[in-house]
Amino acid sequence: MKTLQSGSLLLLCALISLISFGQSIPINEPDYNKAKLFQDLPDRLPVQVSSLQNLLNLQIGQAANFQLTNNAVLQGAVVSAATKYDTIQSIVIRSTNRTGASFSFSKITQPDGSVKYTGRIISRQHSDGFELSLENGEYFLVKKQFYDMVNE
Secondary structure (H helix, E strand, C coil), X not given: CHHHHHHHHHHHHHHHHHHHHHCCCCCCCCCCXXXXXXXXXXXXXXXXXXXXXXXCCCCCCCXXXXXXXXXXXXXXXXXEEEEECCCEEEEXXXXXXXXXXXXXXXXXXXXXXXXXXXXXXXXXXXXXXXXXXEECCEEEEEEEEHHHHCCC
């Protein structure tokens, strides 16, 4: 009787291990064939910090307009606005004229009183976006591929 129980237990363990090897973890493969949302814009856009600073004064639900170039404006509505620890202010704008795009922007006050800005304009349905970059004391929106900014 003892060998029958041991054999049954061994058979059950073997069956469970066979079933568990048959399962696979789904992997999201990057889709490099997505359409470009910002193909009409240059790869680098100079940004006026004062125009970014004004965005932080907006409240949830308010309309937002951000001048990207002389003839391109990012229009949308504020979907999130937050202040944390009196040192971080953030805002998220969902675009209405660039379908699917969201602009997230933050102002970070460092302990020494200096200010740093971070931000991105991305769309999960498109292959390109912009990331805010500080170069030689000036801020630029630099065009990047979606998968260079986001890991899925």
